[in-house]
Amino acid sequence: xxxxxxxxxxxxxxxxxxxxxxxxxxxxxxxxxxxxxxxxxxxxxxxxxxxxxxxxxxxxxxxxxxxxxxxxxxxxxxxxxxxxxxxxxxxxxxxxxxxxxxxxxxxxxxxxxxxxxxxxxxxxxxxxxxxxxxxxxxxxxxxxxxxxxxxxxxxxxxxxxxxxxxxxxxxxxxxxxxxxxxxxxxxxxxxxxxxxxxxxxxxxxxxxxxxxxxxxxxxxxxxxxxxxxxxxxxxxxxxxxx
Ligand SMILES: [Mn+2]
Numbered sequence: 512x513x514x515x516x517x518x519x520x521x522x523x524x525x526x527x528x529x530x531x532x533x534x535x536x537x538x539x540x541x542x543x544x545x546x547x548x549x550x551x552x553x554x555x556x557x558x559x560x561x562x563x564x565x566x567x568x569x570x571x572x573x574x575x576x577x578x579x580x581x582x583x584x585x586x587x588x589x590x591x592x593x594x595x596x597x598x599x600x601x602x603x604x605x606x607x608x609x610x611x612x613x614x615x616x617x618x619x620x621x622x623x624x625x626x627x628x629x630x631x632x633x634x635x636x637x638x639x640x641x642x643x644x645x646x647x648x649x650x651x652x653x654x655x656x657x658x659x660x661x662x663x664x665x666x667x668x669x670x671x672x673x674x675x676x677x678x679x680x681x682x683x684x685x686x687x688x689x690x691x692x693x694x695x696x697x698x699x700x701x702x703x704x705x706x707x708x709x710x711x712x713x714x715x716x717x718x719x720x721x722x723x724x725x726x727x728x729x730x731x732x733x734x735x736x737x738x739x740x741x742x743x744x745x746x747x748x749x750x751x752x753x
Pocket of ligand 1: 550
């Protein structure tokens with residue numbers, strides 16, 4: 512079994528979600544061979560020197576125990592935790608993957624991404640995104656004292672909430688034409704992504720070929736959403752199950 516989840520947005524402000532995620536790691540994930548986290552595992556990540564934060568340490572310990580139990584964990588960056596680095600990956604025993612990531616199984620091909628790179632209609636967002644993903648900007652940010660980075664992250668978060676309020680929908684969707692190009696460029700593989708917080712399964716017809724696009728949901732205090740591939744079918748699940 513291969514499991515997929517995204518947009519947990521783990522933060523000290525939502526301890527319920529952290530609890531659900533740790534139960535998820537100790538539960539269904541232990542029965543799986545692989546787990547892919549498709550971005551925004553954390554609400555914010557200000558640098559790997561923040562691994563010592565007690566909340567982060569608890570989450571890393573959960574991931575570590577899971578990888579040590581033999582589950583391969585792949586992590587993609589989201590637009591919140593784009594600064595997750597090698598130190599984090601080593602502490603968890605997981606692998607940081609560059610998006611788009613092609614996942615080939617003996618039975619099927621998938622392409623994995625966070626999803627925000629295809630939200631091209633939101634020009635303001637794409638501008639911010641290219642700044643945050645710029646290595647020079649990242650280096651300068653990481654060179655600041657940790658407390659300053661924490662404040663800057665909170666400021667950016669507040670600005671993003673304010674700009675969302677002027678839009679019809681807080682999360683713009685993927686651009687249709689760019690998505691079709693993306694599916695074509697990745698061999699019509701089944702596309703799994705998150706970011707939009709609009710869980711659904713979409714059917715695309717690209718060059719006459721039917722391609723599925725599965726959107727992961729974000730996690731809440733009461734429940735989370737994940738997908739499972741058992742070698743034959745992709746299915747959506749709610750956690751906890753009851
Ligand atoms: Mn996101």
